[in-house]
Structures are given as C-alpha cells and as structure tokens.
Amino acid sequence: MIAMGCDHGGYALMQQVKDFLDEQNISYVDYGCYSEDSVDYPDIAQKVCSEVVNGTCDKGLLFCGTGIGMSIAANKINGIRAAVCSDWFSAKYTRLHNDANVLCLGGRVVGAGLACELVDVFLKTDYEGGRHQNRLNKIAALEK
Numbered sequence: 001m002i003a004m005g006c007d008h009g010g011y012a013l014m015q016q017v018k019d020f021l022d023e024q025n026i027s028y029v030d031y032g033c034y035s036e037d038s039v040d041y042p043d044i045a046q047k048v049c050s051e052v053v054n055g056t057c058d059k060g061l062l063f064c065g066t067g068i069g070m071s072i073a074a075n076k077i078n079g080i081r082a083a084v085c086s087d088w089f090s091a092k093y094t095r096l097h098n099d100a101n102v103l104c105l106g107g108r109v110v111g112a113g114l115a116c117e118l119v120d121v122f123l124k125t126d127y128e129g130g131r132h133q134n135r136l137n138k139i140a141a142l143e144k
C-alpha cells in the first residue's frame with residue numbers, strides 16, 4: 001500500500017500519478033489535499049509519513065510545488081528517508097543506496113510523463129543493502 005499526499009502546488013500532478021497507479025493496479029491511500037485551495041504542506045507530510053513509519057503503508061509519495069518543502073518536512077520524522085527527484089537515475093539510486101521510503105515530486109518542476117516514470121522506478125527498485133546499511137545506521141543515529 002502506498003500513502004500519497006500533496007499541497008495545492010502538487011495537487012494536479014498527484015491526480016495524474018493516481019491515474020497511473022490505477023492503470024498499474026497499485027493500491028494507495030490519498031491523504032489529501034483534495035483541491036487546489038491553499039494548504040500547509042507539513043500537515044500533509046506528517047499524515048503520509050506517519051502511515052509509512054507505523055507500517056500501514058510501505059512507501060509514501062508527496063507532491064508540492066517543488067517537492068522540496070515536502071522533503072524537508074518529511075525528513076524531520078524519525079524513520080523517514082525522503083528524496084526529491086526529477087531524474088530517473090536519482091529515483092532508482094535513492095532506493096538502491098538510501099532505501100528511501102518517500103519520494104517527493106515537484107508539480108511545478110516535472111511533467112506527468114516523467115513523474116510516472118520516476119514513481120515506477122522508485123516503487124519497483126529494491127534496496128541493495130550491504131555496504132549501504134552501515135550508512136543508514138549512522139543516519140538513524142542522527143535522529144536520536
């Protein structure tokens with residue numbers, strides 16, 4: 001299960017990514033927002049990331065204007081490794097090397113076609129483990 005959320009700046013892009021997930025038969029929960037009325041992205045990041053941390057959802061997708069605000073907010077939450085991506089290589093390697101559990105996308109940065117490719121590779125790529133685990137342990141220690 002995927003947890004998804006957006007602010008007004010990411011609303012339109014998230015609707016297009018939801019259509020893509022529907023086509024792929026990938027299940028998700030939409031934590032809003034539900035229109036282009038202005039909202040504060042940390043509130044949405046908190047809802048989505050809680051579901052990832054508590055294990056209800058495997059991964060999160062967050063959308064704002066740039067993806068940056070969502071990622072800053074998400075990365076304040078213990079256990080979240082959120083990455084803003086606008087290229088395919090980063091979306092793949094943040095799974096392989098960082099075991100990122102939240103992908104942040106900018107609705108004013110990437111188009112729908114690219115966003116769907118980024119989501120696709122992010123969801124399909126497994127963490128490599130091995131030498132990267134010690135680094136993730138050190139990141140986790142920074143949360144303490």
Ligand code: RB5
Pocket residue numbers: 007008009010041064065066067068069070
């Ligand atoms: C909202 O205007 C905008 O600041 C927000 O969507 C996001 O881009 C913040 O990082």
